[in-house]
Structure formats: C-alpha cells, structure tokens
Amino acid sequence: MDLTNSPTTHMKTYQNYINGRFTPSAGDGAIEVLNPSTGDVISRVPESTASDLEMALDAAHAAQPAWAKRPAIERANLLRQISAKLRENVKPLAQVIVEEQGKTLGLAEVEVNFTADYIDYMAEWARRIEGEIIPSDRAGETIFLFREPIGVVGGILPWNFPFFLIARKMAPALVCGNAIVIKSSEETPNNAFEFAQILSQTDLPPGLINILSGRGAGVGQALAESPRIGLISFTGSVATGSRIMASAAKNITKVNLELGGKAPAIVLADADIDLAVNAVKSSRLINSGQVCNCAERVYVHEKVAAEFTEKLAAAMSSARCGNPLADPGVDYGPLINKVGFDKVDALVRGAVTQGAQVVTGGTRADVSPGGHFYQPTVLAGCRHDMDIIQREIFGPVAPVVSISSLEEAVALANDSEYGLTSSIYTRDLNSAMKACREIHFGETYINRENFEAMQGYHAGWRKSGIGGADGKHGLHEFLQTHVVYLQT
Numbered sequence: 001m002d003l004t005n006s007p008t009t010h011m012k013t014y015q016n017y018i019n020g021r022f023t024p025s026a027g028d029g030a031i032e033v034l035n036p037s038t039g040d041v042i043s044r045v046p047e048s049t050a051s052d053l054e055m056a057l058d059a060a061h062a063a064q065p066a067w068a069k070r071p072a073i074e075r076a077n078l079l080r081q082i083s084a085k086l087r088e089n090v091k092p093l094a095q096v097i098v099e100e101q102g103k104t105l106g107l108a109e110v111e112v113n114f115t116a117d118y119i120d121y122m123a124e125w126a127r128r129i130e131g132e133i134i135p136s137d138r139a140g141e142t143i144f145l146f147r148e149p150i151g152v153v154g155g156i157l158p159w160n161f162p163f164f165l166i167a168r169k170m171a172p173a174l175v176c177g178n179a180i181v182i183k184s185s186e187e188t189p190n191n192a193f194e195f196a197q198i199l200s201q202t203d204l205p206p207g208l209i210n211i212l213s214g215r216g217a218g219v220g221q222a223l224a225e226s227p228r229i230g231l232i233s234f235t236g237s238v239a240t241g242s243r244i245m246a247s248a249a250k251n252i253t254k255v256n257l258e259l260g261g262k263a264p265a266i267v268l269a270d271a272d273i274d275l276a277v278n279a280v281k282s283s284r285l286i287n288s289g290q291v292c293n294c295a296e297r298v299y300v301h302e303k304v305a306a307e308f309t310e311k312l313a314a315a316m317s318s319a320r321c322g323n324p325l326a327d328p329g330v331d332y333g334p335l336i337n338k339v340g341f342d343k344v345d346a347l348v349r350g351a352v353t354q355g356a357q358v359v360t361g362g363t364r365a366d367v368s369p370g371g372h373f374y375q376p377t378v379l380a381g382c383r384h385d386m387d388i389i390q391r392e393i394f395g396p397v398a399p400v401v402s403i404s405s406l407e408e409a410v411a412l413a414n415d416s417e418y419g420l421t422s423s424i425y426t427r428d429l430n431s432a433m434k435a436c437r438e439i440h441f442g443e444t445y446i447n448r449e450n451f452e453a454m455q456g457y458h459a460g461w462r463k464s465g466i467g468g469a470d471g472k473h474g475l476h477e478f479l480q481t482h483v484v485y486l487q488t
C-alpha cells in the first residue's frame, strides 16, 4: 500500500472520499492537522461544505438500494476484503494514527487489528439477520416481521479511537444493507482518509461508504440535521450528543449516541490489591487516559486505601511518557491538544485547592515544548463533590476517594450524570453480585480491566448515551422493522 503521507517526511493534503473517488471540496476552506507530540502541522484536509455533504448523500442514496437487494452473504464477503487489506497494512496505518492522535504504536497496531476483527465479526452476522413469524388472532392470517435496512446512515466520529470507530459504524451499517456518510474528527481525519485508500482497493461498489472531513458546527451539524439520513450514529462528548439530538429532532431522525463516561472503580477491603492497582493504572495510562470506558474515579475501602494508593502511585510514577514516534518504548503519549491538556490541568489544580493531596505527578511532563504531555498523577483525599470526581478528566490522572462500605461506594458511584462503565474488585462473590444488582451502569467489570468485547453490548445509561454498539443488539440499531399481515 502506498501511504504517501509518510509521517516523517512531508506534509500531505487529503481530499474527501465520495462515490469511490477522492474528490476536491466545493469550498476552499482547509483544516490543518497537528501532531500532538510536537505541535507540527502534518496535513491539510478539507473543511467540507454543505455541497460536499449533498454530493456524498447523493452517492449513498444512489448506491444503497442495489446494495440492500444483494444477498447479505455477498455484502459480508465484500466487507471481508476490507479487513484483509487492513491486515496487510497494520504498520503504516498505525503510524498514521500515532502521528495525529498520539497513542503508542503498540496500541495503534492493536486498534488496526481489532478494526479488522470487528469487520469480520459483523460480517459473520450476515446469515443471522433474522425476522420472525408471529401467530395471528385471525384465521388464515400470518404476521411476518421483517428486519430491513434503514437506508442511508450518518456517522460522526471522535478522535480517541478514530480508526476503530469507523468500523463500529460502517461494518454493522453495511452488513445490514445500508450506505453510510462519515464525518471524521477534525483532530484525526488522516487515518479516515487512509481507510478510504483501503476501500478504494476493494470491489466494494462506490457510494456505499463516503468519508468527509470538516468541522462539527459546519458539516457535522448539516449531516445530523439532514432529512436524507435515517439514523445518526454519533460517538463523542455529552455536550455534542445533546446538540446532535436537537439537530436530529428536526426530522425525527433516529439517534444512536455513544457518549462520555466517568467510570467508578470500587476496591473493597478483601480485593486482590495488586490486580486492582494494575487495572486502574492501565485505565489511566492507556491512550493517555483518554478512553470513555476507563476507570476515572476510584472508591477504595478505608482499610486498604493507604496500601492501594501507595502501590498505585509507585506503578503510575514508573510509567514513561513521550513522543511515541520518536521513542517507541514509551508507556503513553501526549494529550490530544491544548484544550484537553488545560482541562486536565485545571481539574487537578482545582482538586488540590479543594483539599486533595498530590501523591505523584500533578503537572506537565517535560517532554517537548510543542507537545501536550501530562505526568502520571495520583490524587489522594478526594471527595465525591469535587469536580475531578464529577467531570470526565480524559488524562493520566487517578483520583482516589476513601469509603467505609460497599453500600457507600455504590451510592457514590451511582450519583453521577454518566452511566457508561463501572468496575468492582473483591474476592467475595456475594459482594460482587450485590454490587451488580445495585450499580446503575451499562457495563460492570468484576476483577478485570475495563474493556468491552465486540460480542457484548456497549451502551451507556443516563447521559452516557442512547442505544448502543456491538453484538447482536448493536447490529439491530442499524435495522428497522417492517411488519406484514398476510390474509389468505
């Protein structure tokens, strides 16, 4: 594969991918993409306009009806061409992701491989998109329930797992017989255009997947409020999710929202402390702590709080952050941009002002002046009412709250506007089951790190989202039901 934007050599200019072709934007606006490790401009991409969007929607509408009529297994086989090509290009694709997003090379390679596996997993559903036959109350009547594609889907992406999230939307959409128009994040559009390069090397009919770059308030909003889509599938922040719902409301468009999280980790007195320390450390360092499902606040029983905090601080402070392209051995990279850095720093400073103690870290990591690096940070003595416990941090910071019982921990965990994931560490099955019954989150991990499986169902409660992704239930988000009453 020719990845002409070799990350270390020259800046690349990309074009939108519409109807199977790289297409110049109708406007002349451009977005400069920065490397978060250095602050260098690495590419220039279109700031797409409403007419670019209309062109993409025209292509999707032209392609979708014939696609929907093909046997699902043919759709699946074409999807498998994409995953095969991705596997041939793991390393160059990972480089592109790292350069604009800042995760480690190892994690970026995992992201590309997982993306390929996810496409294959969704392709497996082709033979299982099943309807139902329901007994009627009338003699001679049969009631059929068909599962049908929605038509054209809009997808809007964040920057933290930008490559995988293309597949999380595109693969179920296409296997179900839909076409899709995707808007990438303005922070990380390059990998989406490289995904388009892969698409252009397959036999996938043109127009089924169209990829645009652009601003949220511009082409993003235009996509969400377009009457020409039947579903808007969005992953990103709660604030934007709320705006997207308002946009979708104009046409009563179905929304599928995967939003922010503030996952509590509950560590009871009988927990395997080393296991809990490792899991929380991984949560706070993977992707520099910028992961929606990862533990963001830790409630530790007072009997083990000192031991847990000391071990967590030791584990965190031994982690090395740096520019993952310059030094492939680093444990984590920069935060995505200055806004992200300032938010993390303000939350840490605010917590300290409110009485938290910095056990380790607590400020910028001195890696490179143009990058947004933050030290691995552990804060002890946090209280539930602090902003750092209430708001999404999205950085390598672990705030620890001491609790005196499981009941107290569950009550505090539930007292949040977020409801995505949660975790509990205990050796007592009764405590684990009691927590599961009483904790109000879409996902709970018991004695293991926070990460969902593709065959599960990733769906936030409260402000963390509507609907969900993955597995059979995630697939069904991309279908609509048609009931037929046949009187014979």
Ligand code: NAD
Pocket: 156, 157, 158, 159, 160, 161, 183, 184, 185, 186, 214, 215, 216, 217, 219, 220, 221, 222, 224, 235, 236, 237, 238, 239, 240, 241, 243, 244, 247, 258, 259, 260, 261, 291, 292, 392, 420, 458, 460, 464, 465
């Ligand atoms: P964001 O909400 O700032 O932006 C996400 C996307 O929305 C971008 O493409 C942006 O251009 C677009 N956008 C912004 N305003 C818009 C508007 N008015 N109309 C339409 N589109 C608009 O989020 P982000 O900073 O890119 O991502 C981080 C957030 O994503 C975090 O809150 C994280 O928890 C969340 N996230 C959730 C999941 C999940 O599965 N629940 C997964 C990954 C990330």
